[in-house]
Amino acid sequence: MTITEHETTRIPAGITRQQVLVLYLSTSALDAQVVGWARYDGTGTTRPTTGDSDEPPYPTGVAALEDGWRLFQAAQLIPPYPGAEHETSFLKHEFFFEKLVQL
Amino acid sequence: MSTTPQLLSSVQVARFVAHGFLRLDGVVPAEMNAEALGVFAADLPVVPYGTPVPKAFPEDSFARRLVELPAVAGALQSLVGPDPTVDHHFVHTRQPHEGSAQPLHADALIDVRPDAFDVQLMYYPQDVTADMGGTLVVPGSHLRRINESDTGRYQNLLGQTRLTCTAGTVMLLHHGIWHGGRRNDSGTVRHMYKIRFNPTVPQVRLWDTTDLNSPTVPEELGRTFPWYEGATGRLEIHNRIHLWRALSGDSGFDIDYWATRIANRPALRSQA
Numbered sequence: 232m233t234i235t236e237h238e239t240t241r242i243p244a245g246i247t248r249q250q251v252l253v254l255y256l257s258t259s260a261l262d263a264q265v266v267g268w269a270r271y272d273g274t275g276t277t278r279p280t281t282g283d284s285d286e287p288p289y290p291t292g293v294a295a296l297e298d299g300w301r302l303f304q305a306a307q308l309i310p311p312y313p314g315a316e317h318e319t320s321f322l323k324h325e326f327f328f329e330k331l332v333q334l
Numbered sequence: 335m336s337t338t339p340q341l342l343s344s345v346q347v348a349r350f351v352a353h354g355f356l357r358l359d360g361v362v363p364a365e366m367n368a369e370a371l372g373v374f375a376a377d378l379p380v381v382p383y384g385t386p387v388p389k390a391f392p393e394d395s396f397a398r399r400l401v402e403l404p405a406v407a408g409a410l411q412s413l414v415g416p417d418p419t420v421d422h423h424f425v426h427t428r429q430p431h432e433g434s435a436q437p438l439h440a441d442a443l444i445d446v447r448p449d450a451f452d453v454q455l456m457y458y459p460q461d462v463t464a465d466m467g468g469t470l471v472v473p474g475s476h477l478r479r480i481n482e483s484d485t486g487r488y489q490n491l492l493g494q495t496r497l498t499c500t501a502g503t504v505m506l507l508h509h510g511i512w513h514g515g516r517r518n519d520s521g522t523v524r525h526m527y528k529i530r531f532n533p534t535v536p537q538v539r540l541w542d543t544t545d546l547n548s549p550t551v552p553e554e555l556g557r558t559f560p561w562y563e564g565a566t567g568r569l570e571i572h573n574r575i576h577l578w579r580a581l582s583g584d585s586g587f588d589i590d591y592w593a594t595r596i597a598n599r600p601a602l603r604s605q606a
Contacts, residue, residue: 253487257563266561269489281435281489282470282496282516319569320479322488322561 245333248273252300252328254292259308259324261292267322274332292326300328340408341542347412347581348554351574354476355507356413361405362457362502369396370459374425374525381420384532390420397423397529400457409506412541414453414533421452421530428467428518428526436514437486438470441530444481445509449580450537452509457527461501467518468497469505469526474559476510477573485512493560538583546582552589568592 255267265287270279289295296302304327311318342356350356362370373396381390391398401407410418441454462468472494496516497505507513509530518524545551555574558567575593579585588594 255488255491255561255563258565265492266563267488267491269487278433279489280517281438281486281514282494283435284490285494285496287490287492317569317572318479319477319566319573321485323563323566 248275248332248334250274250330250332252288252295252330254287254289254295254326254328255322256292256324256326259306261296261302261305261326263324264291265289274334295328300330302326302328337402338404338408339411340404342409342412343542344545344582345548345550345554347541348551348578350413350506350508351577351581352554352557353473354511355471355473355505356409357499358405358409358504358506360500360502361403361504362400362459364502366396366399367459367501370457370527371525374427374459374527378423378425381423383421384419386417386419390423400527401455401529406455406504410453410455410531413451413506413537414531415535415537415540417534418453418531419534421532423527423529426515426526426528428515428524430518430521430523432467432518435467435470435517437483438472438488438512438514439483439485440476440480440510440512442482442509444479446479448576450533452533453531454507454509454511455527455529455531456505456507457529458497458499458503458505459501459525459527460522462497462499462503462524463520464496464498465518465520466522466524467516467520468499468524470514470516471495471497471505471507472512472561474557474562474570475512476508477570477577478510478512480512488512491561537581539581543582551578556589 250273251271253269254265256263257266268287270277270288272279289298292302306323306325342350346356387398387401391401401410456469458468472491515526555578556571558570562570571589572592575587575589579587
């Protein structure tokens with residue numbers, strides 16, 4: 232994501248760090264159920280890692296919005312490759328959220 | 335103690351095809367678990383890739399006795415058949431307070447064989463508690479086409495298995511299962527011994543098939559898991575139908591008409 236001049240001017244002075252939340256949803260709808268999740272913490276205060284929790288942080292993508300997370304990327308809907316229509320691979324419905332944190 | 339291999343049932347193999355793993359809790363006796371820690375502290379004997387079991391593991395060796403335990407031998411025979419070869423073996427160790435976990439991954443290379451699979455044995459000689467970082471396994475992930483740690487971005491998936499178990503537990507896993515060693519937050523070193531087996535015969539009806547027509551077989555094969563997106567979950571069942579057709583030798587097997595419906599292409603006929 233490119234941070235626009237408008238957005239950067241709204242960030243208060245001081246040290247700012249990004250926290251990232253990735254949610255995988257059961258359909259392409261943002262209000263669908265969370266089926267997978269990951270966190271990355273640019274503040275360095277937490278170290279989330281593989282297999283560290285069994286309960287999703289939010290029940291849906293919209294619930295994350297309601298808690299102040301800002302959506303900055305959503306997976307595109309890409310038609311299956313011809314001949315590979317029945318193959319399964321990565322999770323399809325991936326949504327990236329951020330919070331900007333003042334230290 | 336019986337030394338006859340305990341073959342799996344059709345329902346158990348169907349469960350393996352759906353889950354991608356089979357768990358045998360506490361099947362290794364306590365004296366072997368105690369012996370294992372000493373065996374693993376020393377260097378394991380080098381086994382060239384593709385070595386038959388009797389040559390890879392001499393009689394009376396620890397590994398040979400492990401794979402000849404009736405429950406283990408029967409499950410291996412049911413899945414990879416008689417006389418598999420040993421691909422490789424390795425002891426995975428997670429140090430106390432190690433600080434990081436393995437990224438979620440599948441072993442080796444992306445593997446698209448439609449009618450054959452390798453089995454990985456994972457053996458835990460100690461009790462594994464929640465804070466010891468037992469293996470993370472994602473049920474039903476084994477038929478997904480991904481390459482090794484390209485899945486590393488996924489930290490947690492709904493319904494994942496964070497293994498805790500009693501000493502002497504053995505897991506048998508399809509080669510494609512997504513898994514990873516979790517961070518060991520305890521003060522105890524944790525060991526897991528892994529052996530990968532390659533089949534040397536077609537993997538067709540290698541198990542006890544007396545229950546092949548049980549209604550529980552399609553029930554097991556049609557299972558979905560909490561982390562599946564609904565639409566993709568249907569594809570998983572479709573792909574299991576094809577794997578079951580290969581394993582059972584029943585080319586007409588289907589569940590809820592999923593595979594038959596989309597293969598129906600009536601031939602054009604002359605109207606003359």
